[in-house]
Amino acid sequence: MNSKVLSRRDLDFLLYEWLDVESLTGRERFAEHSRETFDAFLDVSQQIAERDFAPHNRKNDLNEPTFDGERVTIIPEVGHALRVFAESGLLAATMDAEYGGLQLPRVVQRACFLWFQAANTSTSAYAMLTGANAHLLLTHGTAEQIERFVRPMIEGRFTGTMCLSEPQAGSSLSDVTTKAVPDGQSGDYRITGGKMWISGGDHELSENIIHLVLARVAGAPAGVKGLSLFIVPKLIDGKRNGVTLAGLNHKMGYRGTTNTVLAFDEATGYLVGEEGRGLQYMFHMMNEARIGVGAGAVALGYTGYLHALAYARERQQGRPVTAKDPAAPPVPIVDHPDVRRMLLASKTYVEGGLALMLYCAKLLDEPSPENDLLLDTLTPIVKAWPSQWCRLADDHAIQIHGGYGYTREYPVEQFYRDNRLNSIHEGTDGIQALDLLGRKVTQRGGAGLALLLDRIRATAQKSDLGAPVLAACDRLAATTAKLWADPATALVNATAYLDAAGHLVIAWMWLEQALAAGDKPGPFYDGKRVAAKYFVTHELPRIGPMLDLLDSGDTLLLDLEDAWLG
Known part of the structure:
Protein backbone atom coordinates (compact mmCIF):
# COMPACT_ATOMS: atom_id res chain seq x y z
CA MET A 1 0.00 0.00 0.00
CA ASN A 2 1.28 3.46 -0.88
CA SER A 3 2.22 5.66 2.05
CA LYS A 4 0.16 8.78 2.73
CA VAL A 5 3.08 10.33 4.60
CA LEU A 6 5.46 10.82 1.67
CA SER A 7 6.25 9.17 -1.67
CA ARG A 8 9.29 6.91 -1.64
CA ARG A 9 8.95 6.46 -5.39
CA ASP A 10 9.28 10.20 -5.92
CA LEU A 11 12.29 10.42 -3.60
CA ASP A 12 14.02 7.59 -5.46
CA PHE A 13 13.37 9.31 -8.79
CA LEU A 14 14.72 12.64 -7.60
CA LEU A 15 17.75 11.22 -5.82
CA TYR A 16 18.86 8.57 -8.28
CA GLU A 17 17.33 9.30 -11.70
CA TRP A 18 17.69 13.07 -11.57
CA LEU A 19 20.36 14.18 -9.08
CA ASP A 20 22.50 11.06 -9.39
CA VAL A 21 23.42 11.10 -5.72
CA GLU A 22 25.34 7.85 -6.18
CA SER A 23 28.02 9.93 -7.90
CA LEU A 24 28.72 11.63 -4.55
CA THR A 25 30.36 8.43 -3.33
CA GLY A 26 33.27 9.34 -5.59
CA ARG A 27 34.07 12.18 -3.16
CA GLU A 28 36.41 11.35 -0.31
CA ARG A 29 33.97 12.50 2.35
CA PHE A 30 31.30 10.05 1.19
CA ALA A 31 33.54 7.23 -0.01
CA GLU A 32 32.27 4.74 2.56
CA HIS A 33 28.69 5.12 1.36
CA SER A 34 26.83 3.50 -1.53
CA ARG A 35 23.33 3.21 -2.98
CA GLU A 36 22.77 0.46 -0.43
CA THR A 37 23.60 2.66 2.57
CA PHE A 38 21.52 5.52 1.17
CA ASP A 39 18.55 3.18 0.75
CA ALA A 40 19.06 1.80 4.24
CA PHE A 41 18.82 5.30 5.73
CA LEU A 42 15.71 6.05 3.67
CA ASP A 43 14.15 2.74 4.73
CA VAL A 44 14.77 3.27 8.43
CA SER A 45 13.55 6.88 8.21
CA GLN A 46 10.26 5.80 6.70
CA GLN A 47 9.91 3.00 9.24
CA ILE A 48 10.55 5.20 12.29
CA ALA A 49 8.45 8.07 10.93
CA GLU A 50 5.43 5.86 10.28
CA ARG A 51 5.81 3.77 13.45
CA ASP A 52 6.99 6.28 16.09
CA PHE A 53 6.12 9.76 14.78
CA ALA A 54 2.91 9.63 12.74
CA PRO A 55 0.71 7.78 15.28
CA HIS A 56 0.87 10.59 17.87
CA ASN A 57 0.62 13.52 15.44
CA ARG A 58 -3.07 14.09 16.18
CA LYS A 59 -2.60 13.44 19.92
CA ASN A 60 0.20 16.02 19.91
CA ASP A 61 -2.20 18.54 18.43
CA LEU A 62 -5.08 17.83 20.80
CA ASN A 63 -2.88 17.65 23.91
CA GLU A 64 -0.49 20.56 23.57
CA PRO A 65 2.20 21.13 26.21
CA THR A 66 1.06 22.62 29.52
CA PHE A 67 2.92 24.63 32.14
CA ASP A 68 1.91 24.57 35.81
CA GLY A 69 4.30 27.32 36.86
CA GLU A 70 7.11 24.90 37.59
CA ARG A 71 7.40 22.32 34.84
CA VAL A 72 6.21 21.62 31.32
CA THR A 73 4.19 18.49 30.63
CA ILE A 74 4.31 16.89 27.18
CA ILE A 75 2.70 13.64 26.04
CA PRO A 76 5.16 10.74 26.55
CA GLU A 77 5.13 9.67 22.91
CA VAL A 78 7.22 12.72 21.99
CA GLY A 79 10.14 11.73 24.18
CA HIS A 80 9.98 8.13 22.97
CA ALA A 81 10.04 9.19 19.33
CA LEU A 82 13.01 11.49 19.86
CA ARG A 83 14.95 8.74 21.67
CA VAL A 84 14.34 6.35 18.78
CA PHE A 85 15.41 9.05 16.33
CA ALA A 86 18.66 9.74 18.22
CA GLU A 87 19.45 6.03 18.57
CA SER A 88 19.10 5.59 14.80
CA GLY A 89 22.10 7.87 14.22
CA LEU A 90 20.07 10.21 12.02
CA LEU A 91 20.69 13.24 14.23
CA ALA A 92 24.44 13.03 13.59
CA ALA A 93 24.15 11.58 10.11
CA THR A 94 25.87 14.42 8.23
CA MET A 95 28.47 15.25 10.85
CA ASP A 96 32.16 14.37 10.75
CA ALA A 97 33.14 10.89 11.84
CA GLU A 98 35.47 12.31 14.50
CA TYR A 99 32.43 13.65 16.33
CA GLY A 100 30.45 10.44 16.00
CA GLY A 101 28.83 11.42 12.72
CA LEU A 102 28.26 9.24 9.67
CA GLN A 103 29.23 11.74 6.95
CA LEU A 104 26.02 11.09 5.05
CA PRO A 105 25.45 13.49 2.15
CA ARG A 106 23.20 16.41 3.06
CA VAL A 107 20.91 15.61 0.15
CA VAL A 108 20.21 12.10 1.47
CA GLN A 109 19.77 13.37 5.03
CA ARG A 110 17.30 15.99 3.79
CA ALA A 111 15.28 13.29 2.03
CA CYS A 112 15.36 11.19 5.20
CA PHE A 113 14.27 14.00 7.49
CA LEU A 114 11.35 14.91 5.26
CA TRP A 115 9.70 11.67 6.44
CA PHE A 116 9.70 12.94 10.01
CA GLN A 117 8.52 16.43 9.09
CA ALA A 118 5.63 14.97 7.10
CA ALA A 119 4.72 12.43 9.79
CA ASN A 120 4.83 14.78 12.76
CA THR A 121 6.18 18.27 12.26
CA SER A 122 5.90 19.23 15.94
CA THR A 123 7.99 16.37 17.28
CA SER A 124 10.51 16.62 14.46
CA ALA A 125 11.07 20.32 15.27
CA TYR A 126 13.04 19.43 18.41
CA ALA A 127 15.42 17.31 16.34
CA MET A 128 15.75 19.93 13.60
CA LEU A 129 16.67 22.69 16.05
CA THR A 130 19.12 20.48 17.90
CA GLY A 131 20.89 19.47 14.71
CA ALA A 132 21.17 23.07 13.51
CA ASN A 133 22.47 24.18 16.92
CA ALA A 134 25.11 21.45 16.85
CA HIS A 135 26.18 22.34 13.30
CA LEU A 136 26.73 25.97 14.31
CA LEU A 137 28.91 25.01 17.27
CA LEU A 138 30.87 22.49 15.21
CA THR A 139 31.73 25.35 12.84
CA HIS A 140 32.30 28.22 15.26
CA GLY A 141 32.73 26.69 18.72
CA THR A 142 35.92 25.76 20.53
CA ALA A 143 37.07 22.19 21.04
CA GLU A 144 36.00 22.42 24.68
CA GLN A 145 32.55 23.75 23.73
CA ILE A 146 32.11 20.97 21.18
CA GLU A 147 33.05 18.30 23.70
CA ARG A 148 30.87 19.76 26.44
CA PHE A 149 27.76 20.68 24.47
CA VAL A 150 27.75 19.13 21.00
CA ARG A 151 28.60 15.54 21.87
CA PRO A 152 25.62 15.23 24.24
CA MET A 153 23.36 16.67 21.53
CA ILE A 154 24.66 14.13 19.02
CA GLU A 155 23.99 11.38 21.55
CA GLY A 156 20.42 12.61 22.04
CA ARG A 157 20.95 13.58 25.69
CA PHE A 158 20.76 17.37 25.14
CA THR A 159 18.54 19.42 22.86
CA GLY A 160 19.21 22.87 21.40
CA THR A 161 17.44 26.11 20.59
CA MET A 162 18.08 29.49 18.99
CA CYS A 163 17.16 32.61 20.99
CA LEU A 164 16.92 35.70 18.80
CA SER A 165 13.54 37.44 19.08
CA GLU A 166 12.49 39.58 22.02
CA PRO A 167 8.99 40.80 22.94
CA GLN A 168 9.70 44.41 21.99
CA ALA A 169 11.84 43.60 18.93
CA GLY A 170 10.25 40.67 17.10
CA SER A 171 12.15 40.17 13.86
CA SER A 172 14.03 43.46 14.22
CA LEU A 173 17.29 42.13 15.62
CA SER A 174 18.78 45.62 15.62
CA ASP A 175 16.56 46.26 18.65
CA VAL A 176 17.78 43.33 20.76
CA THR A 177 18.41 44.54 24.32
CA THR A 178 19.46 41.36 26.15
CA LYS A 179 22.67 42.25 27.99
CA ALA A 180 25.90 40.32 28.42
CA VAL A 181 28.21 41.45 31.22
CA PRO A 182 31.71 39.94 31.42
CA ASP A 183 32.50 38.05 34.60
CA GLY A 184 35.98 39.33 35.31
CA GLN A 185 36.97 36.24 37.26
CA SER A 186 35.92 33.32 35.04
CA GLY A 187 36.06 34.90 31.60
CA ASP A 188 32.39 33.99 31.11
CA TYR A 189 29.42 36.38 30.85
CA ARG A 190 26.21 37.07 32.75
CA ILE A 191 23.20 37.17 30.43
CA THR A 192 20.12 39.21 31.39
CA GLY A 193 17.02 39.85 29.29
CA GLY A 194 13.93 38.27 27.77
CA LYS A 195 13.45 36.14 24.66
CA MET A 196 10.15 35.43 22.89
CA TRP A 197 8.87 32.76 20.47
CA ILE A 198 11.61 30.28 21.42
CA SER A 199 10.65 26.89 20.00
CA GLY A 200 11.71 24.01 22.22
CA GLY A 201 12.74 26.54 24.89
CA ASP A 202 11.67 24.44 27.88
CA HIS A 203 10.66 20.83 28.43
CA GLU A 204 11.86 17.68 30.14
CA LEU A 205 12.56 15.68 26.99
CA SER A 206 16.32 15.84 27.51
CA GLU A 207 18.88 16.13 30.30
CA ASN A 208 19.65 19.72 29.31
CA ILE A 209 18.72 22.41 26.81
CA ILE A 210 21.49 24.39 25.12
CA HIS A 211 20.31 27.87 24.19
CA LEU A 212 22.21 29.92 21.62
CA VAL A 213 21.48 33.49 22.66
CA LEU A 214 22.07 36.79 20.88
CA ALA A 215 22.97 39.50 23.40
CA ARG A 216 24.71 42.85 23.55
CA VAL A 217 27.92 43.36 25.55
CA ALA A 218 28.09 46.68 27.40
CA GLY A 219 29.65 49.34 25.19
CA ALA A 220 28.92 47.49 21.96
CA PRO A 221 27.65 49.59 19.05
CA ALA A 222 23.96 49.91 18.32
CA GLY A 223 22.37 47.70 15.70
CA VAL A 224 23.22 44.17 14.64
CA LYS A 225 26.97 44.88 14.62
CA GLY A 226 26.86 45.06 18.40
CA LEU A 227 25.44 41.56 18.88
CA SER A 228 27.44 38.63 20.24
CA LEU A 229 26.48 34.96 20.50
CA PHE A 230 26.48 32.97 23.72
CA ILE A 231 25.92 29.38 24.78
CA VAL A 232 23.52 29.47 27.74
CA PRO A 233 22.63 26.03 29.15
CA LYS A 234 19.34 25.58 30.98
CA LEU A 235 21.25 23.68 33.66
CA ILE A 236 24.84 23.77 34.91
CA ASP A 237 25.90 20.85 37.10
CA GLY A 238 22.26 19.88 37.38
CA LYS A 239 21.13 23.25 38.75
CA ARG A 240 19.11 26.03 37.10
CA ASN A 241 21.32 28.55 35.33
CA GLY A 242 19.19 31.67 35.68
CA VAL A 243 16.97 30.65 32.75
CA THR A 244 13.29 30.77 33.69
CA LEU A 245 10.24 29.80 31.67
CA ALA A 246 7.93 32.83 31.87
CA GLY A 247 5.15 31.20 29.86
CA LEU A 248 4.04 29.19 26.86
CA ASN A 249 2.61 30.70 23.68
CA HIS A 250 -0.56 28.97 22.44
CA LYS A 251 -0.34 28.47 18.70
CA MET A 252 -2.83 27.79 15.93
CA GLY A 253 -0.68 24.90 14.72
CA TYR A 254 2.64 23.25 15.59
CA ARG A 255 1.00 22.74 18.97
CA GLY A 256 3.21 19.86 20.02
CA THR A 257 6.36 22.01 20.01
CA THR A 258 6.75 24.13 23.14
CA ASN A 259 6.91 27.78 22.15
CA THR A 260 8.22 29.79 25.02
CA VAL A 261 8.85 33.13 26.66
CA LEU A 262 12.21 32.87 28.47
CA ALA A 263 13.68 35.14 31.11
CA PHE A 264 17.46 35.24 31.59
CA ASP A 265 18.57 36.59 34.98
CA GLU A 266 22.35 36.76 35.15
CA ALA A 267 22.54 33.36 33.50
CA THR A 268 26.04 32.11 32.81
CA GLY A 269 26.87 32.38 29.12
CA TYR A 270 29.88 31.22 27.13
CA LEU A 271 30.97 33.40 24.22
CA VAL A 272 30.98 31.78 20.79
CA GLY A 273 33.84 33.12 18.68
CA GLU A 274 34.46 36.84 19.00
CA GLU A 275 32.38 39.67 20.41
CA GLY A 276 30.38 41.58 17.83
CA ARG A 277 30.15 38.71 15.35
CA GLY A 278 27.12 37.03 16.86
CA LEU A 279 24.69 37.56 14.00
CA GLN A 280 27.28 36.36 11.50
CA TYR A 281 27.61 33.11 13.46
CA MET A 282 23.88 32.83 14.03
CA PHE A 283 23.20 33.02 10.30
CA HIS A 284 24.83 29.58 10.09
CA MET A 285 21.94 28.21 12.14
CA MET A 286 19.33 30.59 10.73
CA ASN A 287 20.03 29.62 7.13
CA GLU A 288 19.92 25.93 8.00
CA ALA A 289 16.67 26.51 9.87
CA ARG A 290 15.22 28.51 6.97
CA ILE A 291 15.87 25.65 4.58
CA GLY A 292 14.42 23.32 7.22
CA VAL A 293 11.28 25.46 7.43
CA GLY A 294 10.89 25.35 3.65
CA ALA A 295 11.35 21.58 3.75
CA GLY A 296 8.74 21.34 6.49
CA ALA A 297 6.30 23.28 4.33
CA VAL A 298 6.96 20.88 1.46
CA ALA A 299 6.49 17.88 3.74
CA LEU A 300 3.17 19.11 5.12
CA GLY A 301 1.92 20.03 1.67
CA TYR A 302 3.03 16.67 0.30
CA THR A 303 1.27 14.60 2.96
CA GLY A 304 -1.84 16.75 2.53
CA TYR A 305 -1.75 16.08 -1.21
CA LEU A 306 -1.39 12.32 -0.72
CA HIS A 307 -4.30 12.26 1.70
CA ALA A 308 -6.44 14.27 -0.74
CA LEU A 309 -5.50 12.01 -3.64
CA ALA A 310 -6.43 8.87 -1.70
CA TYR A 311 -9.72 10.43 -0.60
CA ALA A 312 -10.61 11.60 -4.13
CA ARG A 313 -10.11 8.06 -5.44
CA GLU A 314 -12.30 6.55 -2.71
CA ARG A 315 -15.08 9.10 -2.33
CA GLN A 316 -18.05 8.41 -4.63
CA GLN A 317 -20.13 11.45 -5.44
CA GLY A 318 -21.87 12.95 -8.47
CA ARG A 319 -21.90 11.91 -12.10
CA PRO A 320 -20.16 13.12 -15.26
CA VAL A 321 -21.87 16.00 -17.07
CA THR A 322 -22.47 13.63 -19.98
CA ALA A 323 -24.38 11.13 -17.81
CA LYS A 324 -28.10 11.41 -18.59
CA ASP A 325 -29.45 8.72 -16.27
CA PRO A 326 -29.97 10.13 -12.74
CA ALA A 327 -30.00 6.55 -11.45
CA ALA A 328 -26.49 5.89 -12.74
CA PRO A 329 -24.01 5.08 -9.96
CA PRO A 330 -21.88 7.96 -8.64
CA VAL A 331 -18.26 8.20 -9.69
CA PRO A 332 -15.11 8.82 -7.65
CA ILE A 333 -14.67 12.56 -7.25
CA VAL A 334 -11.23 12.28 -8.86
CA ASP A 335 -13.18 12.04 -12.13
CA HIS A 336 -14.50 15.59 -11.74
CA PRO A 337 -12.43 18.21 -13.60
CA ASP A 338 -12.23 20.75 -10.77
CA VAL A 339 -10.98 18.12 -8.34
CA ARG A 340 -8.39 17.07 -10.91
CA ARG A 341 -7.38 20.71 -11.26
CA MET A 342 -6.71 21.02 -7.55
CA LEU A 343 -4.88 17.70 -7.41
CA LEU A 344 -2.65 18.50 -10.38
CA ALA A 345 -1.88 21.99 -9.08
CA SER A 346 -1.02 20.51 -5.67
CA LYS A 347 1.19 17.88 -7.28
CA THR A 348 3.18 20.57 -9.08
CA TYR A 349 3.61 22.60 -5.90
CA VAL A 350 4.74 19.79 -3.62
CA GLU A 351 6.83 17.79 -6.09
CA GLY A 352 8.37 20.99 -7.43
CA GLY A 353 9.12 22.16 -3.91
CA LEU A 354 10.62 18.79 -3.02
CA ALA A 355 12.90 18.92 -6.05
CA LEU A 356 14.12 22.38 -5.01
CA MET A 357 14.88 21.18 -1.46
CA LEU A 358 16.97 18.26 -2.66
CA TYR A 359 18.72 20.32 -5.35
CA CYS A 360 19.83 22.86 -2.75
CA ALA A 361 20.91 20.13 -0.34
CA LYS A 362 23.14 18.68 -3.03
CA LEU A 363 24.76 22.09 -3.52
CA LEU A 364 25.97 21.73 0.09
CA ASP A 365 27.50 18.35 -0.77
CA GLU A 366 29.42 19.83 -3.72
CA PRO A 367 30.80 23.06 -2.25
CA SER A 368 32.41 25.55 -4.60
CA PRO A 369 32.33 29.33 -4.89
CA GLU A 370 29.72 29.02 -7.62
CA ASN A 371 27.49 26.56 -5.75
CA ASP A 372 27.80 28.54 -2.52
CA LEU A 373 26.71 31.71 -4.33
CA LEU A 374 23.79 29.92 -5.96
CA LEU A 375 22.58 28.50 -2.64
CA ASP A 376 22.87 31.91 -1.00
CA THR A 377 20.73 33.41 -3.75
CA LEU A 378 18.15 30.63 -3.58
CA THR A 379 17.76 30.50 0.22
CA PRO A 380 14.98 33.14 0.51
CA ILE A 381 13.03 31.31 -2.20
CA VAL A 382 13.65 27.92 -0.59
CA LYS A 383 12.20 29.22 2.67
CA ALA A 384 9.30 31.34 1.44
CA TRP A 385 7.96 29.78 -1.78
CA PRO A 386 6.96 26.41 -0.25
CA SER A 387 5.60 28.20 2.82
CA GLN A 388 3.02 29.84 0.58
CA TRP A 389 2.41 27.42 -2.26
CA CYS A 390 2.74 24.08 -0.48
CA ARG A 391 0.35 25.49 2.10
CA LEU A 392 -2.02 26.04 -0.83
CA ALA A 393 -1.78 22.29 -1.47
CA ASP A 394 -3.11 21.78 2.07
CA ASP A 395 -5.85 24.31 1.34
CA HIS A 396 -6.77 22.29 -1.76
CA ALA A 397 -6.73 19.11 0.34
CA ILE A 398 -9.39 20.58 2.64
CA GLN A 399 -11.45 21.64 -0.37
CA ILE A 400 -11.23 18.18 -1.96
CA HIS A 401 -12.43 16.59 1.27
CA GLY A 402 -15.38 19.00 1.22
CA GLY A 403 -17.14 19.43 4.56
CA TYR A 404 -15.14 16.56 6.00
CA GLY A 405 -11.93 18.43 5.36
CA TYR A 406 -13.05 21.19 7.68
CA THR A 407 -13.55 18.77 10.58
CA ARG A 408 -11.07 17.40 13.09
CA GLU A 409 -12.10 13.87 12.15
CA TYR A 410 -9.82 14.15 9.11
CA PRO A 411 -6.14 15.18 9.34
CA VAL A 412 -5.96 17.72 6.52
CA GLU A 413 -7.18 20.64 8.63
CA GLN A 414 -4.25 20.06 11.00
CA PHE A 415 -1.80 19.95 8.10
CA TYR A 416 -3.04 23.38 7.04
CA ARG A 417 -2.82 24.84 10.55
CA ASP A 418 0.66 23.43 11.07
CA ASN A 419 1.81 24.72 7.69
CA ARG A 420 0.52 28.23 8.30
CA LEU A 421 3.37 28.94 10.72
CA ASN A 422 6.03 28.37 8.06
CA SER A 423 5.36 31.75 6.47
CA ILE A 424 6.20 33.38 9.80
CA HIS A 425 9.01 31.74 11.69
CA GLU A 426 12.69 32.04 10.75
CA GLY A 427 11.90 35.28 8.94
Missing part, protein backbone atom coordinates in the same frame (compact mmCIF):
# COMPACT_ATOMS: atom_id res chain seq x y z
CA THR A 428 8.50 36.10 7.49
CA ASP A 429 7.79 35.89 3.77
CA GLY A 430 8.11 39.67 3.64
CA ILE A 431 11.56 39.54 5.22
CA GLN A 432 12.63 36.87 2.74
CA ALA A 433 11.38 39.08 -0.10
CA LEU A 434 13.43 42.02 1.17
CA ASP A 435 16.44 39.74 1.52
CA LEU A 436 16.11 38.44 -2.04
CA LEU A 437 15.53 41.77 -3.79
CA GLY A 438 17.44 44.01 -1.39
CA ARG A 439 20.53 41.81 -0.93
CA LYS A 440 20.79 38.54 -2.78
CA VAL A 441 20.19 39.71 -6.36
CA THR A 442 22.20 42.92 -5.93
CA GLN A 443 25.30 41.62 -4.16
CA ARG A 444 28.50 41.30 -6.17
CA GLY A 445 27.00 43.26 -9.02
CA GLY A 446 24.16 40.79 -9.51
CA ALA A 447 26.43 37.74 -9.85
CA GLY A 448 24.04 35.48 -7.92
CA LEU A 449 21.04 36.28 -10.10
CA ALA A 450 23.13 35.97 -13.27
CA LEU A 451 24.32 32.52 -12.16
CA LEU A 452 20.79 31.39 -11.34
CA LEU A 453 19.43 32.57 -14.69
CA ASP A 454 22.33 30.88 -16.51
CA ARG A 455 21.45 27.59 -14.82
CA ILE A 456 17.78 27.95 -15.69
CA ARG A 457 18.51 28.87 -19.31
CA ALA A 458 20.85 25.90 -19.72
CA THR A 459 18.01 23.58 -18.72
CA ALA A 460 15.36 25.40 -20.75
CA GLN A 461 17.43 25.15 -23.92
CA LYS A 462 17.26 21.36 -23.69
CA SER A 463 13.51 21.16 -23.18
CA ASP A 464 10.51 21.21 -25.52
CA LEU A 465 8.78 23.28 -22.84
CA GLY A 466 11.67 25.69 -22.54
CA ALA A 467 10.55 28.66 -24.63
CA PRO A 468 8.24 30.26 -22.01
CA VAL A 469 10.89 29.71 -19.34
CA LEU A 470 13.57 31.38 -21.43
CA ALA A 471 11.23 34.32 -21.99
CA ALA A 472 10.56 34.53 -18.25
CA CYS A 473 14.30 34.58 -17.55
CA ASP A 474 14.76 37.52 -19.89
CA ARG A 475 11.80 39.30 -18.36
CA LEU A 476 13.02 38.83 -14.77
CA ALA A 477 16.53 40.02 -15.70
CA ALA A 478 15.16 43.15 -17.39
CA THR A 479 12.83 43.95 -14.50
CA THR A 480 15.62 43.48 -11.96
CA ALA A 481 17.92 45.86 -13.85
CA LYS A 482 15.15 48.45 -13.93
CA LEU A 483 14.50 48.08 -10.19
CA TRP A 484 18.13 48.71 -9.30
CA ALA A 485 17.71 52.30 -10.50
CA ASP A 486 15.34 53.07 -7.61
CA PRO A 487 15.81 50.59 -4.73
CA ALA A 488 13.46 52.37 -2.29
CA THR A 489 10.54 52.13 -4.69
CA ALA A 490 11.46 48.61 -5.75
CA LEU A 491 11.43 47.21 -2.23
CA VAL A 492 7.84 48.32 -1.69
CA ASN A 493 6.75 45.48 -3.97
CA ALA A 494 9.48 43.01 -3.02
CA THR A 495 6.90 40.29 -2.28
CA ALA A 496 5.76 40.33 -5.91
CA TYR A 497 9.40 39.91 -6.93
CA LEU A 498 9.83 36.93 -4.61
CA ASP A 499 6.69 35.28 -5.97
CA ALA A 500 7.79 35.81 -9.58
CA ALA A 501 11.33 34.56 -8.98
CA GLY A 502 10.01 31.60 -7.01
CA HIS A 503 7.63 30.51 -9.73
CA LEU A 504 10.40 30.77 -12.31
CA VAL A 505 12.66 28.59 -10.14
CA ILE A 506 9.95 25.95 -9.71
CA ALA A 507 9.33 25.97 -13.48
CA TRP A 508 13.05 25.21 -13.81
CA MET A 509 12.69 22.33 -11.35
CA TRP A 510 9.87 20.93 -13.48
CA LEU A 511 11.86 21.15 -16.69
CA GLU A 512 14.65 19.27 -14.91
CA GLN A 513 12.25 16.55 -13.82
CA ALA A 514 10.70 16.26 -17.27
CA LEU A 515 14.15 15.85 -18.81
CA ALA A 516 15.00 13.17 -16.25
CA ALA A 517 11.74 11.37 -17.03
CA GLY A 518 12.51 11.55 -20.76
CA ASP A 519 10.37 9.10 -22.70
CA LYS A 520 10.37 6.41 -20.01
CA PRO A 521 7.04 4.54 -20.02
CA GLY A 522 4.57 4.21 -17.19
CA PRO A 523 2.09 6.29 -15.17
CA PHE A 524 4.76 7.70 -12.85
CA TYR A 525 6.74 9.22 -15.72
CA ASP A 526 3.55 10.29 -17.51
CA GLY A 527 2.66 12.14 -14.33
CA LYS A 528 6.00 13.96 -14.28
CA ARG A 529 5.62 15.03 -17.90
CA VAL A 530 2.06 16.29 -17.54
CA ALA A 531 2.89 18.09 -14.29
CA ALA A 532 5.79 19.88 -15.98
CA LYS A 533 3.51 20.92 -18.83
CA TYR A 534 0.85 22.13 -16.39
CA PHE A 535 3.24 24.24 -14.37
CA VAL A 536 4.78 25.90 -17.41
CA THR A 537 1.45 26.55 -19.14
CA HIS A 538 -0.86 27.25 -16.17
CA GLU A 539 1.35 28.48 -13.33
CA LEU A 540 4.34 30.24 -14.88
CA PRO A 541 2.11 32.87 -16.58
CA ARG A 542 1.21 34.14 -13.11
CA ILE A 543 4.51 36.00 -13.04
CA GLY A 544 3.50 38.31 -15.90
CA PRO A 545 1.21 40.57 -13.80
CA MET A 546 3.74 40.49 -10.96
CA LEU A 547 6.51 41.78 -13.19
CA ASP A 548 4.13 44.29 -14.80
CA LEU A 549 3.52 45.74 -11.35
CA LEU A 550 7.24 45.95 -10.64
CA ASP A 551 7.98 47.49 -14.04
CA SER A 552 5.32 50.15 -13.51
CA GLY A 553 7.19 51.68 -10.59
CA ASP A 554 3.97 51.58 -8.59
CA THR A 555 4.25 53.51 -5.30
CA LEU A 556 0.75 52.98 -3.94
CA LEU A 557 2.00 51.17 -0.83
CA LEU A 558 4.72 53.76 -0.33
CA ASP A 559 2.21 56.61 -0.56
CA LEU A 560 -0.47 54.89 1.55
CA GLU A 561 -1.25 56.73 4.78
CA ASP A 562 -2.24 55.00 7.97
CA ALA A 563 -5.40 57.06 8.33
CA TRP A 564 -6.75 55.74 5.03
CA LEU A 565 -6.95 52.21 6.39
CA GLY A 566 -9.91 53.12 8.55
